[in-house]
Amino acid sequence: xxxGDKVRLLRAKEQGVVSRFLPGNMIEIEIxxxxxxxxxxxxxxxxxxxxxxxxxxxxxxEPQKTVAPSAPAILSNQGIYLAFIPVNDREYTLHxxxxxxxxxxxxxxxxxxxxxxxxQYRGLQSGVLKPKAQQKMNDLYAHAKFxxxxxxxxxxxxxxxxxxxxxxxxxxxxxxRAATFFKNKTTxxxxxxxxxxxxxxxxxxxxxxxxxxxxxxxxxxxxxxxxTTIRPEDLKAEMLKSKSESAGLSIExxxxxxxxxxxxxxxxxxxxxxxxxxxTLQLDTFDKSLENxxxxxxxxxxxxxxxxxxxxxxxxxxxxxxxxxxxxxEDAQKQKFGYGATKVTIK
Numbered sequence: 609x610x611x612g613d614k615v616r617l618l619r620a621k622e623q624g625v626v627s628r629f630l631p632g633n634m635i636e637i638e639i640x641x642x643x644x645x646x647x648x649x650x651x652x653x654x655x656x657x658x659x660x661x662x663x664x665x666x667x668x669x670e671p672q673k674t675v676a677p678s679a680p681a682i683l684s685n686q687g688i689y690l691a692f693i694p695v696n697d698r699e700y701t702l703h704x705x706x707x708x709x710x711x712x713x714x715x716x717x718x719x720x721x722x723x724x725x726x727x728q729y730r731g732l733q734s735g736v737l738k739p740k741a742q743q744k745m746n747d748l749y750a751h752a753k754f755x756x757x758x759x760x761x762x763x764x765x766x767x768x769x770x771x772x773x774x775x776x777x778x779x780x781x782x783x784x785r786a787a788t789f790f791k792n793k794t795t796x797x798x799x800x801x802x803x804x805x806x807x808x809x810x811x812x813x814x815x816x817x818x819x820x821x822x823x824x825x826x827x828x829x830x831x832x833x834x835x836t837t838i839r840p841e842d843l844k845a846e847m848l849k850s851k852s853e854s855a856g857l858s859i860e861x862x863x864x865x866x867x868x869x870x871x872x873x874x875x876x877x878x879x880x881x882x883x884x885x886x887x888t889l890q891l892d893t894f895d896k897s898l899e900n901x902x903x904x905x906x907x908x909x910x911x912x913x914x915x916x917x918x919x920x921x922x923x924x925x926x927x928x929x930x931x932x933x934x935x936x937x938e939d940a941q942k943q944k945f946g947y948g949a950t951k952v953t954i955k
Contacts, residue, residue, distance in 0.1 A: 609635070614655035617647060623655060638915060644947050684708045686809050690760060690782055691796040693803040695748065695933065696903045702745040704762065705805070706737035707797040710775075711767040713737075716745070718758035719781070729761070736767075741888070742798045744895065748932060759783045762808055780808040801896065861904040862897040865949075867912045868920065887920065894924055902933045902954055910940050914948040921950065928952060 609615070609626060615637055616623040624639035634646045687707030692700040706712045715734040722728040732745050749757055760782045766775040789804055796803045868890045870878055878886060894911060901909040913920045928937045933955050940949035 609649070609652070609654065615652045616655055618651050618653055638947075643915070685710070686807070687797065688712065688762070688764065688778065688808045689797065689805045690762065690808060691742075691799065691803050691805040692749065692784075693796065693799065693801050693899070694903065695899055698751050699748045700751070700804075701748060701899070702732075702760075703742050703796070703799060703803075704733070704737065704745070705742045705796065705798050707740060709739045709768075711736055711738055712764050713767060714762060714764040716763075717761045719761055720758040730758075740798055746930060754784065754786065754789075757784055778809055782806055782808065799892075799896075860900055861906070862900050862909065864906070864908070865910045865912065866893070866897045868893060869912065869914055872912075890920055891923065891927075895927075898928075898931070898934075898952065901952075906954060908951060908953045910945070910949055910951045912940075912945060912949045916948075921948070924950060 611626050611628065613626045614623065615626055615635075622639045622645075624637040626635055627638045627644055628636040630636055630646055633649050635649050635652060636644050636646050637652070638644045685708060687705070689703075689705035689707065691703045691705055693703060694700055704714065704716055713736045715731065717729055717731045719727050719729050732747065733743060735743060737743055762778065762780045762782070764778040766778075784806075793802065793804055795801070796805050867873075870886050870890070873889055873893060874881075881889070890913075897909065897911070911924060913924060915921070925937065928934050928950070935953045935955045937950055937952045939947070940951040
């Protein structure tokens with residue numbers, strides 16, 4: 609019998625997973641409702657592989673059932689953005705935003721000057737963005753090295769199940785320019801956070817600005833394929849602005865304890881949200897709370913994620929392990945939070 613094995617109690621209906629071996633021939637198991645209980649080894653029996661497979665199928669990662677294609681009306685055809693969200697006053701995270709009603713299979717990469725001349729490409733991320741969804745990249749981009757930021761390259765397709773018009777692939781290069789980048793601070797769609805953004809599919813959108821406005825190449829902060837040159841004097845002026853002169857970062861300081869249970873996030877009920885939708889909500893809340901905790905100078909923050917299947921805890925720990933601003937993380941005080949919370953100490 610090993611940690612992680614599925615087991616059943618001989619004289620009770622409970623079944624669970626072996627989580628720890630205790631002194632005195634006792635074993636701690638995690639049962640379905642998330643609690644961990646000590647049980648004598650002699651009172652446990654291993655669950656057969658067939659039964660264990662049935663347990664795994666209750667995971668929130670269970671694939672969605674395929675529904676016969678029937679494309680609903682498309683309400684939004686445009687809305688692909690690159691967004692830069694301030695982590696603090698020194699760094700930004702990069703997000704790809706899909707605020708359309710189309711699925712958006714994509715690749716995202718960087719182009720920079722190669723040491724021997726020419727251009728070097730580096731892939732950052734690929735995947736499929738669902739409608740009204742976003743993907744955060746792993747790298748952080750320093751404000752002080754703005755002039756060295758690469759040219760970002762986005763390639764994407766458009767997909768709708770059922771009958772839909774064929775759309776040309778999207779291929780865009782974006783080079784941030786100080787003259788326009790810092791003027792585009794706004795509330796980023798989908799994320800609903802303050803940041804700087806550029807719309808990649810704006811050329812296909814219906815113009816909403818008066819004809820006397822600046823050319824579209826200026827309004828979109830450099831979404832044309834040809835990179836433009838950053839003006840160092842503009843960057844320097846922006847960096848030397850006092851906090852009173854600049855718009856400043858609107859950072860909402862989160863609570864020191866953030867409950868990620870769906871009943872806490874959605875007190876009025878989950879409605880028609882699928883398990884995948886609920887997981888996305890939990891992860892987005894986690895990301896936003898962690899970034900705001902870092903930006904507002906908090907020393908630590910605790911996330912209550914529960915036990916359950918362990919999928920949410922595993923994903924949180926995976927993200928925390930890669931985060932450059934996390935000093936360390938650990939199980940929170942069990943006397944106060946039980947076994948379903950993680951305390952994060954920030955650098």
